[in-house]
Amino acid sequence: MTNQFNWHISNLTIEHLEAVIKIEKETYSDPWTMAFWNYELKHNSHSYYLGAWAGEELIGYGGMRLLFKKAHITNLTVKKDWQNKGVGTSLMAFLLEEALKRKVKDVVLEVRESNYNAQKLYSKFFFKSIGVFNNYYKGEKAVVMVLSNLSAYRGNLNKLIEKFKACIRPG
Ligand SMILES: CC(C)(COP(=O)(O)OP(=O)(O)OC[C@H]1O[C@@H](n2cnc3c(N)ncnc32)[C@H](O)[C@@H]1OP(=O)(O)O)[C@@H](O)C(=O)NCCC(=O)NCCS
16 A cells, blocks of 8 residues: 555564664664664564555664653664655654653654754754764764653644654554
């Protein structure tokens, strides 16, 4: 089934590990390892991951760890030929929808200092830079971005969530 966006969003599980690893290797110079992904998707009860599919093909994914009313966005990745079409925005919208459902107060993430595209996306979701971690990535600083008091943004977030509602794969 297709929608006006040509992709669907659904839970990312251990069954999708191979496809995830392939995109990780294509995208990052320091991809997460198979063991790390295995832990996140299979064993970490605090993790929540979503995938985006065009038909049967995995084209993106994103996730977070949820603990004590705080969420840490751990990953947001869109396959190169699908970037800049709204896939990352739709994934983030549904991650934050889940965080809202779980009554999360603050959401935090790190992003490479040079990664302006990602920082732009996060700003669109009202994340604010609060500082940097030196040498967080190999030889590069991480900008720390926080979305504080998530529920205060519910109205604005609902507009983004509503826009992408048709992406959710039933069941
Ligand atoms: C960053 C990333 C997840 C964004 O996903 P995406 O699907 O390409 O982003 P979207 O199409 O939803 O765009 C959302 C916003 O991001 C910004 N953006 C995304 N790609 C951009 C580009 N090439 N140039 C400028 N801005 C861009 C824009 O602000 C855009 O908002 P707009 O539509 O109002 O202009 C994706 O590009 C990606 O996977 N990059 C490589 C991995 C990575 O850097 N991940 C983030 C790690 S912290």
